[in-house]
Amino acid sequence: MTDASIARVLIDSPLPQLDRLFDYAIPEKLRADAKAGVRVKVPLRTLGRLVEGWIVELTDTVDYAGKLSELETVISPFPVLSPEVWKLARTAADRAAGNAADVLRLGIPKRHARAEKTLPDAAVNAFEPSGEPTAVAFFDEGAITTLVTQRKRAALTAPTGVTEVAPGVWVGRWAVTMVELAAQALARGTTAILATPDFRDQEQLEAAAAALLPADRVLRLDARQSVQKRYGNFLRTHDGTPYVIIGNRSAVYAPAANLRLIVVWDDGDSLYSENLSPYIHTRDAALLRQEQQQCALVFLSHSRSTEVQRLVEVGWLVALSPGGLRTPKVIPSANQVSQDRLAAIARIPSAAWKAARAGLDEGPVLVQVARPGYAPRLACADCAHTARCTTCAGPLAQRSASSTPSCVWCGALAVKWRCRECDGTKLRMVGSGSARTADELGRAFPGYRVIVADGDHQVLTVPNKPSLVIATRGAEPVAEGGYRAVLLLDGAGMLARESLRVAEDCLRWWSNAIALAADGAPTVIVGVGGALATSLVTWRQEDFAQTELADRRELRFPPAVRVATLTGKVELIDDAIRQLPVAPLDVLGPVDLPDGLVRTIVRFDYKDGAAVAEQLKALVVTATTVARRSRKPGTPRAQQPPPGLRVHLDDLEPFVDL
Numbered sequence: 001m002t003d004a005s006i007a008r009v010l011i012d013s014p015l016p017q018l019d020r021l022f023d024y025a026i027p028e029k030l031r032a033d034a035k036a037g038v039r040v041k042v043p044l045r046t047l048g049r050l051v052e053g054w055i056v057e058l059t060d061t062v063d064y065a066g067k068l069s070e071l072e073t074v075i076s077p078f079p080v081l082s083p084e085v086w087k088l089a090r091t092a093a094d095r096a097a098g099n100a101a102d103v104l105r106l107g108i109p110k111r112h113a114r115a116e117k118t119l120p121d122a123a124v125n126a127f128e129p130s131g132e133p134t135a136v137a138f139f140d141e142g143a144i145t146t147l148v149t150q151r152k153r154a155a156l157t158a159p160t161g162v163t164e165v166a167p168g169v170w171v172g173r174w175a176v177t178m179v180e181l182a183a184q185a186l187a188r189g190t191t192a193i194l195a196t197p198d199f200r201d202q203e204q205l206e207a208a209a210a211a212l213l214p215a216d217r218v219l220r221l222d223a224r225q226s227v228q229k230r231y232g233n234f235l236r237t238h239d240g241t242p243y244v245i246i247g248n249r250s251a252v253y254a255p256a257a258n259l260r261l262i263v264v265w266d267d268g269d270s271l272y273s274e275n276l277s278p279y280i281h282t283r284d285a286a287l288l289r290q291e292q293q294q295c296a297l298v299f300l301s302h303s304r305s306t307e308v309q310r311l312v313e314v315g316w317l318v319a320l321s322p323g324g325l326r327t328p329k330v331i332p333s334a335n336q337v338s339q340d341r342l343a344a345i346a347r348i349p350s351a352a353w354k355a356a357r358a359g360l361d362e363g364p365v366l367v368q369v370a371r372p373g374y375a376p377r378l379a380c381a382d383c384a385h386t387a388r389c390t391t392c393a394g395p396l397a398q399r400s401a402s403s404t405p406s407c408v409w410c411g412a413l414a415v416k417w418r419c420r421e422c423d424g425t426k427l428r429m430v431g432s433g434s435a436r437t438a439d440e441l442g443r444a445f446p447g448y449r450v451i452v453a454d455g456d457h458q459v460l461t462v463p464n465k466p467s468l469v470i471a472t473r474g475a476e477p478v479a480e481g482g483y484r485a486v487l488l489l490d491g492a493g494m495l496a497r498e499s500l501r502v503a504e505d506c507l508r509w510w511s512n513a514i515a516l517a518a519d520g521a522p523t524v525i526v527g528v529g530g531a532l533a534t535s536l537v538t539w540r541q542e543d544f545a546q547t548e549l550a551d552r553r554e555l556r557f558p559p560a561v562r563v564a565t566l567t568g569k570v571e572l573i574d575d576a577i578r579q580l581p582v583a584p585l586d587v588l589g590p591v592d593l594p595d596g597l598v599r600t601i602v603r604f605d606y607k608d609g610a611a612v613a614e615q616l617k618a619l620v621v622t623a624t625t626v627a628r629r630s631r632k633p634g635t636p637r638a639q640q641p642p643p644g645l646r647v648h649l650d651d652l653e654p655f656v657d658l
Contacts, residue, residue, distance in 0.1 A: 098278020107253025
């Protein structure tokens with residue numbers, strides 16, 4: 001029973017004008033259940049209906065002279081919105097000029113009534129710290145102890161190689177490092193959050209946790225779980241018991257009042273970028289949470305991102321590297337096909353063919369390619385122009401040797417195809433996908449098993465037997481005992497992608513693949529030279545990150561500066577730029593877009609971020625309110641005026657074609 005008579009509620013709505021707390025009177029019948037953090041339904045006059053929200057706080061005073069509307073109902077008596085998560089969501093939304101409700105939807109799963117009924121009592125989960133934890137292998141014990149006990153921030157270079165955590169269970173050493181760090185927090189009676197970008201990495205991390213941590217201390221939170229399981233685990237995080245929470249990008253929003261440690265694996269992965277407004281990156285959310293709860297924070301990777309490199313250079317993160325490991329053996333090779341008959345069949349240089357042949361005498365060999373399918377791109381055999389779909393003009397590709405070419409965009413089959421440029425009707429393959437490479441290597445190495453691992457063939461582990469594993473970037477399985485050789489093909493093709501982060505991404509993809517090799521096993525990288533090859537050969541990826549960041553500072557590209565992408569009518573964009581509270585470093589645009597809209601990029605210093613975000617959020621609220629008032633009831637959505645102003649902070653997409 002609470003004595004407070006007023007609930008301050010955050011409405012669960014994407015409308016920016018509703019991104020504030022609304023006061024509601026608590027009726028007598030709801031006093032027992034109307035607690036801070038619970039889900040409720042409330043009337044909203046502006047929409048003329050009931051809406052859902054969360055009670056953020058309770059009070060007895062309000063700056064309103066009229067009669068308050070009352071709470072309609074308490075959806076669930078469980079307080080799903082904890083104070084630390086509310087503070088994080090509010091701060092993250094303000095930094096990105098977005099809505100707190102949009103952030104909370106990432107961290108608070110949908111309700112499941114049965115999960116609430118089967119939730120165990122907190123007393124059942126009583127936990128006693130187990131004393132001094134096992135040291136984190138390959139790292140200085142004193143540095144790790146200082147990091148965890150004094151709640152510092154660090155960028156750790158992950159140890160390479162794979163290790164057996166249980167009979168027949170092999171994972172990357174990076175996963176063991178994460179679990180050993182989490183054990184440091186758990187031994188002190190506190191919680192750790194471990195975030196990975198995709199399910200492949202999460203499977204390795206869970207396997208390591210299952211082998212090294214008490215089973216009842218590990219909680220998984222991710223979108224692949226059933227609604228009941230995810231919601232049930234989410235509710236358990238509120239009981240005050242120390243846990244190791246494992247999940248994807250939304251895991252950093254998990255409730256944990258006694259949080260000691262956050263570890264983010266491979267923060268440069270694009271899967272950490274949220275595709276929905278307010279587009280908050282997991283790395284930024286982790287940094288904000290570390291500041292608010294004063295926990296330890298670790299960014300662990302084989303290849304450091306430029307964002308983490310900037311934080312290291314400004315002294316916000318301390319850099320730690322492992323010791324006691326052999327540097328991976330990386331051999332650059334020219335992209336010239338060998339005169340050797342078998343190597344020519346596989347279309348690989350002789351150095352790569354010899355490394356694969358020697359590796360197959362001992363066990364599995366990994367071959368990384370750029371794209372899945374058989375032929376990632378098709379061209380007209382007569383004029384060499386890219387073959388385009390006759391329906392949507394998308395590029396054509398071929399998924400297997402016997403399949404009919406189809407459109408990459410709309411999926412339409414290219415039946416009776418005709419070239420738009422020369423009226424030709426014959427197609428030729430350009431490049432090799434995973435399936436075609438598997439066919440060619442199978443002919444070059446007869447008698448060996450060929451395994452394809454890509455988006456259509458999800459393979460997580462391979463046995464310690466001679467085999468060729470053809471994998472697309474990021475889909476490489478873990479081999480028992482490690483790969484006896486690694487071939488990195490299509491290097492030049494990967495670098496030809498138009499993106500600000502192309503070199504950084506390629507270095508990360510290649511480093512992660514090299515790290516799967518057995519200790520001392522060779523890696524041959526084809527068609528790559530210069531600074532990228534040097535950083536791999538010396539295994540000093542931080543040197544490349546330092547150079548890349550210096551170049552971006554000179555060009556004023558992220559993350560050297562912050563950027564805001566403004567999209568809307570040209571008059572709104574011009575007005576928004578005039579009202580900025582600080583003088584921007586520069587303004588790029590406007591660039592014309594469909595529907596009479598334009599896009600403008602504003603670049604500004606980090607120190608001006610809070611002021612710029614606050615002003616842009618206010619302008620978005622004003623523009624959205626005006627746009628909604630101008631809409632005519634009953635008019636189809638397609639005929640309604642476009643949104644007034646859209647803002648995307650720290651957006652890299654406009655820099656793709658630079």
